[in-house]
Amino acid sequence: MDLDSYIRALPKAELHLHIEGSLEPEMMFALAQRNGVTLPWDSIEATRAAYDFSDLQSFLDLYYAGAAALIHEQDFHDLAMAYFTRAHADGVVHAELFFDPQTHTERGVAFETVLDGLERACNTAQLRFGISSRLIMCFLRHLSEDAGFDTLEQAQPYLGRIHGVGLDSSEKGHPPSKFMRLFARCRELGLHVVAHAGEEGPPAYIVEALDLLKVERIDHGVRAAEDPALVERLARERIALTVCPLSNVKLCVFDRLQDHNLKQLLDAGIKVTINSDDPAYFGGYIGQNYVETAAALQLSRAELKRIARNSLEASFVSDAERAPWLMRLDTMADD
Ligand code: ADE
Ligand code: ZN
16 A cells, blocks of 8 residues: 555544634635625736745734635535545544634624534534544634633533643633633633643644643644753643644644654654644645645654554544544554
């Protein structure tokens, strides 16, 4: 089996995927037309050409502009179905989808509209592809903690349909400590908790996310490598990092994929996973992230299998749900 086929055959979980970041320009334009929304670009080609980012903020400005095309329940459904179709082709057996309610409710789209559309797609993906999924609601960290509490209140009637919360958007200047009370409340409500940390922000933000927000996984976390004691801690406490290699290169966290520290973190014993973040903006879905990272860092099949195993182990499913995927993974050769 060639490496490409091997990677796609690995049963894997995607744990870091912003559903709004899977909005391809073709769908963005079709939805904008259907909904009478004016986009800041003239054409699909001009949109793609604008995807030349210098840092996280330069991406977020475009990402929020593109999300304005999403209005109706059907739009959120179609968006998520397109993602699941791609994920299935890449061997994803389980996906934990981030969504940003504030990006939509601030534009007058009801919380329920977003949730209904995404959930309907999750149900269809289970039936059509056998992909299981969970929804993780992210708070935008450039907004206030009070705005986060308002969002949690809007989510209250639907918490049985939301598995966890996350923290995303502009990292620098918005440390995890800003959201300590909000995350404590979410934990009290029985929600799983994760946070973006150490993407652009310093290793101290990862420490804060662990100590103050008590997160179960760190999204990105690549800047942990600057703090040897933290690397040792992440390995010892088996904290998974949801690393997104193509995203990191597109947002200039690393100059080239060959410079990425994923293998260094893996070698240090950290539970590293590979994910796509915002695949429509960063040039590849999860399979492409595995393939290009394997080539750039010369990852062996055993290492790729380890990374897929990490993703299944770090997912928020029960052991009973996980067991058949691990059994399937174990049948795959790694030499
Ligand atoms: N929202 C969508 N993608 C993001 C990323 N990579 N970092 C922070 N917030 C995001
Ligand atoms: Zn992200």
